[in-house]
Amino acid sequence: MVNELLNPIIIIIVALATGFLLPIVDKKNKSFTVVLFFMALIWIGLIALNGVVNFSSGAVAVEVITAGISPPFSINLQFGLFESVIILATTLIAIMTAWLMLDQLKENVSTLVLFLIWVMGIDGMIMTRDIFNLFIFIEITAICSFVLTGFNHNSNALSAGFKAIIAGTLASSFFLLGVMFLYYQTGTLNIDDMVNNQSLITGVIGHAALVMVLTGVLIELKPYPINGWALDVYQSAPSGIAAMMSVSVSAAYLFVFYKLLPLFQAWVPMITLIAGLTFVVSNFIGLKQTVVKRLLGYSSVAQIALIIMAITLLNGKVSVSLLALITGGLFLNHLLAKSALFWLAGMLNKTHVAQWTNLKKSPVVLFLFGCLLAALVGLPPFPAFWAKWELMMQLATHQQHGWMLLVLLGSLLEAVYLLRWFSGSLNDVKDEESSSPIRINTVTLWLSTVALFVSGFTISHLMGVSITPLFAPILAALFLLLFDELTGKTKAGITCVIAVFYSYDILLHLTGINWIFGLMLLMGSCVFILGSMYRDEQRRGYFPLLLLLIMSLGTLLQAKTSLNFFYGWELMTMSSYLLMNCGKNALKSSFIYLIFSMGAAYFILFAFALVFAQTGTIQLDAMNTISQYQTLIFACFMIGFLIKLGGLGFHVWLPGVYSETEDDYTAILSGVVSKVGVFGLLMAGTHLGQTINDEMVFYVLGWLGVITALLGALMAVFQEDVKKLLAYSSIGQMGYIVACFALMNHLGWVTAMYLSVNHLLYKGLIFLAIAGVIYRTQTTLMYKMGGLLKNMPMSFFSALIGIIAISGVPPLLGFGGKWMLYNAMIEKGWYFQAGMAFFASAIAFLYLFRFIHTVFLGQRKSEHKELVEAPFSLLIPQVLLIIAIMVFSLNAKWLIQPLSDAVAVYYPSTLTWTGTFLQTSQGYWDGYLVMNVVTGVFLLPLIILLLVSTTTKIQKVKQFNIVYAAERPDKPETTHVAYNFYAFYEKALGFWVKPRATQFWNSVAEWSHTMGSACRILYTGNGQTYASLIVLFFVIIYFV
C-alpha cells in the first residue's frame, strides 16, 4: 500500500486531483484549502525523497508505463536517482516559496491551483521520456509561469509576462514543429527510441527538425541575446515566482536539455560557444545593473549557462557520476542560494542595490546574506567551490584551456557585482528609513543556508576529501560566534587561548619551511591577539573571524594537496576581508582587496588545474613531475601570490586597507597575512623551481622585486598619513623578499625567510606602537602629532627599536638581513639589482626619520599635553617582539640556522658557522660582535652628550617662538614642519610615484563597465525586438 502511494505517477495524479478539488473545497472551508494544497506538495516531496533514498542505495531506476501498453506505443516516465534528486530539490523550493507567498497565493484559489499544476508540469518535464508528452508538460509549465508572473497585476510584471508569452510561444511553436518532423522521420515519439534511431534523421527535414527542437529548448535556457524577456520577468515578477522561475523551471529545462543532448551532438561546439558567450556577457552586463532582482536575473542566466557549458564540454569525456557531481554541485548551489536571495530581495523590498545598507544592524540577516552570496560566488565551503574546482581540473585534463579562462573571467565578473552588493550592505548610512534593524521571517533563509553547508559537506565527502581539517575552522568560528555577547577583552582572551592550543597542535605536525612559517604566522597571530585587548568595545564578529583567519592559515600550512591549499587560501582571503570591515569601514579599499584576491585565487586555481592535467593527482608532492607549461604555471602562481603580498602593480588595494582598518588588525595584516604570499611563493618554488629551465621568469621576478622595493620606499616618503607611510614601507619590504626569493638559491631563500621573520617582528612592533598613538591622539596624520616622546616613552622606544631594525643599520637584525641580501645578489651576479636595493634602503631612511621625528620628537601639540602611555595590553606584545628582536640580533644563529636547514633540503647550504661567526662566499658577519661594537660606539657620545646637557644651559624652542609674520595662514598645517616634509624630493622624484597602477586598474574597471553597457543595448525592452532576435537566432543556428 505504501509503495503504491509513493509511485511516481502519483505525483501527477495528486497534483491534478488536488487541482480539481481545491476550488470545490474552497467554497466550504478556506483554511482547509491551504492545508490540502500543502499536503499535495508534501506528498510529491515524499515520493521524491523516497526515490532519493532508494536510488542512492543502489536501486534500479523505475520506469512507469501508462495505458497498459509498453513504449514506444505509450508514454513512459522514468524515475531514477537524477530525477528524484531534482524533483526533491525543486519541490522543497516550491514548498518554501509557497509558504512565503501564502498571503498572496491564497487570495484566489485559482492561484493555488496554478501553483500546484506548475510544480506538476516541472516534475513531468523531468520524468517523461516521450517527446510529445514533454511538449505538453512544457506548455503546462509555461502557461502557469505566464499567469503567475502577472497575477498581482503589477504594470511592469504584465509587460514582462507578455514578452515571456511571445518568447515562450515562439519557443514551443518551434519545438512542436521540430517534434513532428522528427516523428515523421523516425516514426517514434519516444526519446530513447529516437536517440537509438538517430541515423533516420537525415536531409534538410532532419536538420531543420533538430534545429527547431534545439531552438525551442535553448530559448527557455535563456542564452544571450535571446533572454531579454526572461530578465524582465526576473525583475518584475513577484519574488517567489521569480525564484521558482530561476531555479525550479530552469532545473527542468536543464534536465530536458540533458535528455535530448544525444540528438544534438553535431551542435555541441556551437551550444558551448553560445553558453560561454552568455556566461561572460551576462556577467559583464551584471556589472552595470543596479536593480537587485534584475541583477539576480543576470546571475541566474550566467549560472545556467555555466552548467550548460560544463555539460557540453565534459559529457562523454568524464564518467557520468563525475559529471553529475560537477553539474549537480553547481546547480544545487544555484538552486539554494539564488532562490533564497530572491526571497530575501522580496522580503526586504529594497529595489535598488544602493538601498541595501546598514545590514550590520541586523547581524542575522547579514550573516545569511553573506553566506548566500559567498555560495553564489563559489567560496568555500559551499557546493559551487568544490564543483568549480572539479570542473577546472577536468577541463584542464581535456585541454580546454580557452574555456577555463572564460569560466574564470566570468566568475570574476560575477564576483565583482555580487560582492559589491555585499560590500555596500556593510555601509553605515544615517537615515531614518534604513537604520532600524530589519524584522523578517528568516526561517526559509536559514533552511537554505544550512542546506548549503550540508550539501557542501556532502559534495566534498563524495570527492573523497578528508573533511575534518577543512571544516574545523568554520565550525570553530561558528562556535565562537555563539559567545559574541561577551565583552571584547574576554573574547580576545578566549581566542588567544584557542589559537595557542591550535597552533601548538599544528606545529607538532609540520616540518621544514612549513614549520618555520607555522611558527611565524601562528605564534605571530597569537602575540598580536594579545594586543587586541586594548579596546573596550565588544567588537562583534571580530574574534570569530580572527580565529577563522588563524585556523585557515593552519589549513594552508598543513595542506598536502592542492585542493586543501586552495581551500585554505580562499578561507583566508574571505576571513581577512571580513575582518577589514569589522568595526571601522574600509569598504572601498577592502573591496578592491577582495576582487584582487579573487583574481589571485583564479590564477592559482588555473595553475593547479594545469598541474593536475599532467600529474593526474592533487598531491602537492607530485607537482615536480610536470613536463609541460612549467613557466606558465609558475608565472600564474607568482601573479597570484604577488597580488596577496602587494607586489608592484597589484598593490593598489594595500595602502587603503592598511590605513583604514582597525589599528591592531593592521599589525596582523602586515605582520602575518602578507607573509602568506611569501609562503605561497616558496610553495611554488620548492615544488616547481627544479622543473624550470628558463631563468627568464626568475630574472623578471627579481627585477619586479627590487623595483617594488624602490618605489614602495619612494611612495612611503611622500605620505602624510602615518599608517599609509608604514603600508608603503611594507610594500617595499615585500619587494626585497620577492627579489631574494627570485634568486632561487640557498642564500637567497634563507634571506627571503629571514627578512620575512624580521618584517613580522619589526613591522608588527611599529604598527602596534602606532596603534597606541592613534588610540590616544585619535588621528593618523603625522603633522597633527609630534613631541609624544614625553607622554608615551614606551611606544617611542618600540618605534625606535622598530626603525633601527627596519633601516638595516647595525646592530639589530635588519642589518643582518640587508647584509645577506647584498651577499646573495652579488653571489648571483645581480649587481644592478643589488645597487637598486641599496638605493631603496637609503630612501627608507628618509621616511623612517620622518616617522620618528614628526610623531615622537619635536614640538608637542598643546592638546596632547594630557595624553598618557598606550594601554598596557598593547605594550605586552610590543615587549615580546622587542625581546625577540634583541635575542635574534645578539645570536643570529638561532634564527638563521633553522632557516638554512629548512632550505638545505632544496639547495645545498652555502653558509658556514664558527660560533657566532657567519661565513658566506662573499664575506662574513658576526652579529654578537657588531652589537658590542655599536653599543660601545653609541654609548660614548651618549655619555658625553648627557654630561654636556647637565653642565650647559639649553634653551628649548617653545610653541610660541614661531612667528607668522602677522598673517594667519588659511591652511594651518602648511606651516607645520611635518607637513609635506620632503617637498623638495617630491619635486625631484615625484614623477616616479604617480598613481599609474591605480589609473590602470581604474581604466580596466571602466572598460569592463563600458563593455557591459555595450552588450546590453540589444535589450531594448521591446517584445518584438526580442521576437526578431529569436527568429534570427534560429536562422543562424540553421545555417551555421
Place this chain on the structure above:
Amino acid sequence: MVIENILQTPLSNIVLITGFFLFTIGLWGVLTHSNIIRMIIGFSLISTGIHLVMISIGYLTNKTAPIINDEIKSELLTSVVDPVPSALVLTSIVISLGVTAVMLSYAIQIHQTKKTLSINDCSEMKW
C-alpha cells in the same frame, strides 16, 4: 501548367504548404504589428499553420482510415494512414486554445492598467 501541377500534387503536400504559409504569415504578423491583439491573431495563425503541417505529416495518399479491429488482417495495417499526428493535433489545439486565452487575458489586463494595447508601450524595463 501551374494549375495542373497543383492538381497532381497529393493533398497532403498542399496542406503542408498551406500550413507553412500560414505559419509564415503569422510570424510576419507577430513581428510587424505592434498592436497586441494583432500579435495574438498572428500567434493563432502560427498555431493553426502548425496544426495543418501536423495533419499533413500523418496523411498518406490512397490509404484508408485507421480503424482496426480483430477481424481485419494484419497486412491491412500497412494500408492505413498514421493516426498518431491526428491524435496529437487534438492535444495541440487544446493547448493553443489555452495559450490564446492567457494572451487575451493579458491583453485585457494590459489595457486596464496601461490604457494601451501597443507592445511598444510595454518596454519600460530594459537593460
